[in-house]
Amino acid sequence: MALSLGRLFGRGRTVVPLVRLSGMIGVTAPFRTGLSLATVEGPLNRAFAMKSAPAVAIMVNSPGGSAVQSHLIYERIRALAAEQGKHVIIGVEDVAASGGYMIALAGDEIVVDRSSIVGSIGVVSAGFGFEKLIDKIGVERRVHTAGENKVILDPFQPEKAEDVERLKELQQEVHAAFIDLVKSRRGAALANDPDLFTGAFWSGARAVSLGLVDRIGDLRSVLQERYGDKVVIKPVGNERGFFRRRLGIGESLAGVVVDRVLGAIAERLLWNRFGL
Numbered sequence: 164m165a166l167s168l169g170r171l172f173g174r175g176r177t178v179v180p181l182v183r184l185s186g187m188i189g190v191t192a193p194f195r196t197g198l199s200l201a202t203v204e205g206p207l208n209r210a211f212a213m214k215s216a217p218a219v220a221i222m223v224n225s226p227g228g229s230a231v232q233s234h235l236i237y238e239r240i241r242a243l244a245a246e247q248g249k250h251v252i253i254g255v256e257d258v259a260a261s262g263g264y265m266i267a268l269a270g271d272e273i274v275v276d277r278s279s280i281v282g283s284i285g286v287v288s289a290g291f292g293f294e295k296l297i298d299k300i301g302v303e304r305r306v307h308t309a310g311e312n313k314v315i316l317d318p319f320q321p322e323k324a325e326d327v328e329r330l331k332e333l334q335q336e337v338h339a340a341f342i343d344l345v346k347s348r349r350g351a352a353l354a355n356d357p358d359l360f361t362g363a364f365w366s367g368a369r370a371v372s373l374g375l376v377d378r379i380g381d382l383r384s385v386l387q388e389r390y391g392d393k394v395v396i397k398p399v400g401n402e403r404g405f406f407r408r409r410l411g412i413g414e415s416l417a418g419v420v421v422d423r424v425l426g427a428i429a430e431r432l433l434w435n436r437f438g439l
Contacts, residue, residue: 189229227261285362
């Protein structure tokens with residue numbers, strides 16, 4: 164016998180869809196993508212399309228990553244909220260830092276655990292220099308370009324001061340855009356703290372006092388407080404076929420293994436920055 168939604172969830176109950184956004188943002192390995200607009204747009208569209216839902220809940224747990232993908236996800240959430248007239252409640256689990264915090268800014272209300280890690284409003288670029296290594300092992304680097312800046316910051320060549328300065332200028336532009344977004348979303352709630360935009364990060368409790376987030380709590384309790392004790396939280400995720408999800412159909416086994424190992428290392432290093 165087919166069950167109606169009314170019988171399944173109970174008449175008079177409020178259903179709130181929940182989308183989980185967890186992991187590193189952007190490409191984590193050559194053929195592996197973490198959180199990106201492409202991977203989250205489907206669940207977000209389905210969540211906001213639930214006409215009877217007065218709000219959409221989003222759980223964020225991310226140490227950051229791509230500034231572009233972070234902003235695209237933020238923009239998509241805000242666009243859907245405006246189109247569908249939905250209130251957006253963001254819950255933070257372990258961490259919402261850097262790009263993870265940028266996504267959290269899409270919430271009309273941001274709820275954190277007292278021990279969540281929040282902030283890291285800054286931009287970073289990191290890499291390695293191998294020029295001494297290739298000299299030691301007797302490898303000759305051969306690069307031919309059309310355009311004098313095509314090999315800027317090449318890890319196999321000595322670092323140039325002018326290249327670093329160019330990178331810093333780019334970082335300053337991205338950082339300024341991030342700061343403007345924080346100010347536009349958090350407004351007068353922000354504390355006048357000199358460390359606010361230095362890339363520092365704080366506990367959830369401290370983030371509340373700084374105005375970066377709204378309150379301490381857990382998402383379920385906040386939803387019950389707002390919509391009643393019988394509120395139904397409906398998880399919405401990516402839908403993939405059983406065999407493709409389990410067996411990785413369409414992907415070579417060797418490629419999957421190498422790709423996932425590289426991705427796991429990159430992501431582990433980012434989480435480790437926050438002691439997680």
